[in-house]
Amino acid sequence: MSPGRIIAVVMTCALVTGCGHLGGVARRSKAHEDGVSGSIVEIIVTYQEYSPFMPWQKNQPGVRYGYGVVVDESTVITTENLVRNHRLVELRRPRTGEKIGVSVEISDTQAGLALLKVPRIKAAEGMKPIGLVAGVTQNERVQIYQLDETTQVQRGDAEVLTISVAKLPWAPYSCLTFQLLSKVNINGDGAMVVHDGKLAGIIISYDSSSRTALMLPYPVIKRFLEDARNPPYRGFASAGFLWNTLVDPAKRAYLGVEEEGKGILLLSILPGTGASETLKPNDVILEWDGKQVDNLGFYEDSEFGRLTFSHLIKGRRRPGDTVTATIVRDKKKHVIRVPLRRRTDEDSMIPDNVSGEQAEYLVEGGMIIRELSGKYLMSHGGSWKESVGARIAHLYLTKRYMPEKKGDRVIVLGGALPDPINIGYQRFRNYIITHLNGKPVKTMAQVFRIKDEDGSITRIRLQSVDVDLVLDKDALQEANARLARLYRVSRMSFRRQ
Amino acid sequence: MLVTGIMLLATLARSAHPAQDTLAMAEIRKSVVKIYVTFQSENYAMPWQGSIPSKGTGTGFVISKRRILTNAHIVSDARFIQVQKDADAKRYPAQVTFFGHDCDLAILSVEDDSFFEGTAPVELADNLPELNDEVTVLGYPMGGTRLSVTKGVVSRIDYSIYSHSSVDQHLVLQVDAAINPGNSGGPVLFNGKVVGLAFQGLSWGENIGYAIPRPVLQHFLKDIADGRYHGYPELGAGFLDTRNSALRAMLKLPADKTGVVIYYLDPFGSAKGRIKTGDVLLSIDGYAIANDGTISLNGNNVIFAELLERKQWGESITFQIWRNGAEKKLDIPLKNPVDPFVYRNLYNTQPRYFIAGGLVFSPLTRPYLRVAGRGSHPSNNHQLTYYSQYAKIDGLHEGVDEFVVLTGRLPHTVNTYAAGFVNGIVTEVNDRPVRRLSDVKEAMASPKNGFHVVRFVGMDDSLIIDADATKKADPEILASYGISQSEYLGEKE
Numbered sequence: 008m009s010p011g012r013i014i015a016v017v018m019t020c021a022l023v024t025g026c027g028h029l030g031g032v033a034r035r036s037k038a039h040e041d042g043v044s045g046s047i048v049e050i051i052v053t054y055q056e057y058s059p060f061m062p063w064q065k066n067q068p069g070v071r072y073g074y075g076v077v078v079d080e081s082t083v084i085t086t087e088n089l090v091r092n093h094r095l096v097e098l099r100r101p102r103t104g105e106k107i108g109v110s111v112e113i114s115d116t117q118a119g120l121a122l123l124k125v126p127r128i129k130a131a132e133g134m135k136p137i138g139l140v141a142g143v144t145q146n147e148r149v150q151i152y153q154l155d156e157t158t159q160v161q162r163g164d165a166e167v168l169t170i171s172v173a174k175l176p177w178a179p180y181s182c183l184t185f186q187l188l189s190k191v192n193i194n195g196d197g198a199m200v201v202h203d204g205k206l207a208g209i210i211i212s213y214d215s216s217s218r219t220a221l222m223l224p225y226p227v228i229k230r231f232l233e234d235a236r237n238p239p240y241r242g243f244a245s246a247g248f249l250w251n252t253l254v255d256p257a258k259r260a261y262l263g264v265e266e267e268g269k270g271i272l273l274l275s276i277l278p279g280t281g282a283s284e285t286l287k288p289n290d291v292i293l294e295w296d297g298k299q300v301d302n303l304g305f306y307e308d309s310e311f312g313r314l315t316f317s318h319l320i321k322g323r324r325r326p327g328d329t330v331t332a333t334i335v336r337d338k339k340k341h342v343i344r345v346p347l348r349r350r351t352d353e354d355s356m357i358p359d360n361v362s363g364e365q366a367e368y369l370v371e372g373g374m375i376i377r378e379l380s381g382k383y384l385m386s387h388g389g390s391w392k393e394s395v396g397a398r399i400a401h402l403y404l405t406k407r408y409m410p411e412k413k414g415d416r417v418i419v420l421g422g423a424l425p426d427p428i429n430i431g432y433q434r435f436r437n438y439i440i441t442h443l444n445g446k447p448v449k450t451m452a453q454v455f456r457i458k459d460e461d462g463s464i465t466r467i468r469l470q471s472v473d474v475d476l477v478l479d480k481d482a483l484q485e486a487n488a489r490l491a492r493l494y495r496v497s498r499m500s501f502r503r504q
Numbered sequence: 505m506l507v508t509g510i511m512l513l514a515t516l517a518r519s520a521h522p523a524q525d526t527l528a529m530a531e532i533r534k535s536v537v538k539i540y541v542t543f544q545s546e547n548y549a550m551p552w553q554g555s556i557p558s559k560g561t562g563t564g565f566v567i568s569k570r571r572i573l574t575n576a577h578i579v580s581d582a583r584f585i586q587v588q589k590d591a592d593a594k595r596y597p598a599q600v601t602f603f604g605h606d607c608d609l610a611i612l613s614v615e616d617d618s619f620f621e622g623t624a625p626v627e628l629a630d631n632l633p634e635l636n637d638e639v640t641v642l643g644y645p646m647g648g649t650r651l652s653v654t655k656g657v658v659s660r661i662d663y664s665i666y667s668h669s670s671v672d673q674h675l676v677l678q679v680d681a682a683i684n685p686g687n688s689g690g691p692v693l694f695n696g697k698v699v700g701l702a703f704q705g706l707s708w709g710e711n712i713g714y715a716i717p718r719p720v721l722q723h724f725l726k727d728i729a730d731g732r733y734h735g736y737p738e739l740g741a742g743f744l745d746t747r748n749s750a751l752r753a754m755l756k757l758p759a760d761k762t763g764v765v766i767y768y769l770d771p772f773g774s775a776k777g778r779i780k781t782g783d784v785l786l787s788i789d790g791y792a793i794a795n796d797g798t799i800s801l802n803g804n805n806v807i808f809a810e811l812l813e814r815k816q817w818g819e820s821i822t823f824q825i826w827r828n829g830a831e832k833k834l835d836i837p838l839k840n841p842v843d844p845f846v847y848r849n850l851y852n853t854q855p856r857y858f859i860a861g862g863l864v865f866s867p868l869t870r871p872y873l874r875v876a877g878r879g880s881h882p883s884n885n886h887q888l889t890y891y892s893q894y895a896k897i898d899g900l901h902e903g904v905d906e907f908v909v910l911t912g913r914l915p916h917t918v919n920t921y922a923a924g925f926v927n928g929i930v931t932e933v934n935d936r937p938v939r940r941l942s943d944v945k946e947a948m949a950s951p952k953n954g955f956h957v958v959r960f961v962g963m964d965d966s967l968i969i970d971a972d973a974t975k976k977a978d979p980e981i982l983a984s985y986g987i988s989q990s991e992y993l994g995e996k997e
Contacts (some may be wrong), residue, residue, distance in 0.1 A: 249964065251965050254921065255920070255921035255968065257921075257955060257968045257969050257970045257973075258921065258966075258968040260955070260970070261953065261955045261957070261968045272965070274964035274965055275964045288964055392886060392889070396893075397886065397889040397890040397892075397893045397894060398890060398893075398894050398898065400886050400889075400890070401886050401887065401889075401890035401962070404886050404962075405887075405962035406962075428748075428750075429748070430747045430748045431744060431745050431746065431747045431748040431751060432748065465750070466754075471768060471897045471898065472742075472744070472767045472768065473767045473768060473781035473782065474744055474751075474765050474766075474767040474781060474782055475751075475754065476748075476751070477748065477750040477751045477753070477754040478750055479749060479750035479753075480750075482750075
């Protein structure tokens, strides 16, 4: 379908209905489309994940398609999940066939955004950067841009339904999002959303049954770009605590909270965050950074109305800032200062590793020693809790953010590659390792240190198995060589630098 | 033609004397009885009331001392039991005199002696049949009211879980004859003697039936000889085979010695305090244990624990062990305390509970785990699963007699905000540790600053309800939800 035909259809429609206003909209949109259609590009990503159970190898590669938005001559932004585990990222401009290889400069799972660098080559010329919109509010109309199967730009109207802090679809983080009601079927993540000829956001998910889409809006993109343009990239600030609503009048009375309708209850404070220096479980937050927080956790945002207060942290502050909070602790009011940091997955006892980074591991005598991660657990499928056992499931579900000591992880025996050297031990799978060669282990760094110092791992102690699994030291080297050959283990260990 | 062929095959397969068999059958069928049961299961979702009574039938057979041997699962939770002989129109009321829930067996008695007229005790065989021996199953399966006879061969003899308790494992006789509901409790005959008692089928397998083999029947009958059923004693030891030469070297086990190494001791097991982790069990009652944990018994390689199966509660077992580089003899009395952290199915037990402020507290039990699995609060279920499976392994049981769970909420304004805590395991009420159900009640007698504060495992948030409002709400809640008793804390000692 050519752009001319789209116009023709719209015009006919206007004539039939006799609605001059509609025709006017179509004409105005055409002008905008001309102005912004050079800002959308198709992104083609060849990705490949690590094999969850054989971390030395990779799965069959696949291809994902989506969109990117040109924000300056050599920079394109897109969604983080699109470029996850990328091996090759290519860009294609509308109505062209050339694919241009691009590099991923920044990929932030917490923001759901990625930044791509485009080489300065001829094929990339003519891309038109789009500026960010000054503001879009609820019930306003926006236009969604994407490409059809012939790489023509396709445009459709949408309306902003809801503005809220919601969980990102592909990562366990919350962020300011706009929910849109779309008139077109959106065919890819990263589709460009425009208002008044400026970028309003990019699409991160779409539900064709309800025709609603989730959009990462311009304020998030703005912060991401500001940060990216002033390296090093610092990312978004995190609250650093888990909280619950505080509606229950009995609980409010028990905690001595007198303010009607205000305050949320802190449940636990995540170690390593700024909150852990000043906040405590059972603190009630009445005000945060100058805003009143209601008992469901909302505040009144000057721009977007009622929002979950975490936007005050992630959206309005940066790591390194310090904010004031009014709290009730032991029935008394206090004003405290809370330094903000960026909490990362690495601070967890069991990192989620949603982005699927390669896991550190060591294969010794066929025993696969590795670190527990959310990604690994979920690789066991829908009934992962039964597969990995109730103990590990419980540990993940209740304690994953809470290492006893900073940096502590859960080291497990992922299983054994059967070989004469590990006879008798092959049934142990997904057991927590407490000691190697008699020394306690809580991190993969310790595992590698023990291997370096002792030359080999010959004794593995599992939780609640009070006998070491012993490997024959003299036969180990030969067994490792045999295992590597037989099972085609390309590397017997992976150690992050 | 076809019929002849089958007859011929059957004759060939039969290993005993046909004439004798027919004669025996005529005698035995008089002693195979049909059991009519009305039972009422407990309702662990609403522990203050029972569920709707249902009816069932099963089979049993007369053994010595005017007893009827049958499955425990047929007569569990029974409210009314009757028995009927094959050629008798009369049904006689019967009572359960012994239950063996861990082996799915029960003994019924009939007060009216005239019931036993014309019956003769069915005898247990001296030995188990061999594989491929043809056996006969008698019973009253579904699809008719009269006695049914099916034949099949013994296809396997192995260990399996007994689904009645769902945790106990014993020997099982697998027969390629269909065992259908109603067949349960019927005798499995070989050469006119009982080699097993039909007890469970396989829902996904065709023509596979399972029977409780003679040794388990014998064990049960011997156990109740003193007038009480004690059950199988538990050794309570986890072991690792020593096929790995490096492990044997670490244990300094000489080349001529074999056995298994102990890595875990159950705090409630007989072995606790006698066997240590790291001990190698070399032999059991004189039978040498191989590196893979088997012993040679009558020419078969069986797991060494099979010898434990033959032991009665209170008997001893002798192990030759290897400890710290030396051999040692250990006599272990097989007695162990009642273990509240084994989550068996429960029968004939009224569920315990305590209700305050519309919050229903109950001990963690297997039937409740099933209720929780179907329930609408899956977010806390992983706690229940973990606690039921790892109670002793991870020492979660230390200091408690049972785990107390908030099993329900009867909605009322006093507990509006408590919904998220359902299926949580209670650790404290009003700053007092909860070690058993009655602790909840006692702790609620002293509120904290006018509130009841309930804390749970793995939850940072606490449940808080107003103490006075609770007191006021209690009669309202009980009346409106039709609860006659606010608690059942168990039989008074």
